């Protein structure tokens with residue numbers, strides 16, 4: 001997954017651990033105020049007669065961990081919250097200016113709404129929001145304190161940061177996207193028993209979110225272990241994903257995230273350019289006004305989104321839901337397969353127009369919604385063909401995407 005130097009196989013920050021004086025108080029703050037979900041608890045960890053605690057955790061050998069709780073907050077790194085019984089007393093909490101001082105920053109869509117909410121909950125919010133300058137221009141931030149003194153921060157930069165305009169284009173493409181953290185939905189699915197379908201769902205979500213790079217190998221035994229499943233449902237899941245065009249399976253050898261060449265991508269986009277408008281034409285008479293409203297809302301959200309991943313998800317929802325108003329047993333799955341196989345490259349193209357702040361993609365979406373609402377299948381077809389064509393041309397100008 002990782003490209004270039006550094007820890008082999010690195011995926012990103014998994015969790016942040018911190019110690020609190022009172023777990024119930026911390027739980028109330030994390031869950032009721034911040035909105036965390038508790039994931040699980042671990043019981044006491046101690047070592048009565050050796051140096052295990054010192055060697056492995058760097059604390060006094062007779063110190064005890066009374067309890068550990070894991071929390072998830074939105075899409076960020078998890079929190080591992082400790083309650084210790086230190087054998088050698090307690091140091092004061094470090095300030096921000098002390099070595100070891102740290103804070104945890106949370107991203108919110110609307111800083112003022114979030115600040116008002118925290119104040120209404122009696123949280124110690126520190127001063128008024130500060131507007132950042134230079135590279136962070138466009139960002140506002142503010143600190144607040146948890147009941148035990150750990151500092152948190154709220155940040156928001158709904159229109160992006162200054163640095164975004166200076167980003168070099170190619171590195172973002174070559175490195176792909178860091179692995180996404182497992183979502184709540186995944187966790188729920190897993191607790192319901194890991195069938196092949198559930199494993200396929202969770203892998204599909206991760207593949208589409210860019211957690212793997214094309215050509216990356218999937219290890220069935222690791223997948224089985226991660227889902228607490230046997231090899232059989234994993235094999236079933238892999239076969240499903242192969243049929244959907246997401247992975248390539250080689251009998252008795254292994255599974256790889258499907259990778260296509262530039263020529264194959266060009267071919268698939270040419271196919272999409274012709275097939276998808278036809279499929280949309282077949283759907284137009286069956287799109288209800290309620291679905292029309294949904295499509296319009298998706299088009300608006302895309303316009304407002306400042307995050308590539310969010311945009312990709314909305315764009316996929318937008319197009320695929322406009323193509324599923326009727327059952328098309330041949331054309332539907334074919335188009336779906338082409339979408340899946342080109343997803344990684346679409347992400348790359350999207351990064352380009354995001355950096356270039358190309359608005360034409362949003363105009364297309366609104367034109368498509370209008371055409372659908374007017375029952376004008378000809379217009380819908382033409383706009384969609386142009387929409388796909390533009391991505392194809394964008395991609396053909398960037399062979400490095402297929403590296």
Ligand SMILES: [Zn+2]
Nearest residue numbers: 315319365387
């Ligand atoms: Zn689109």
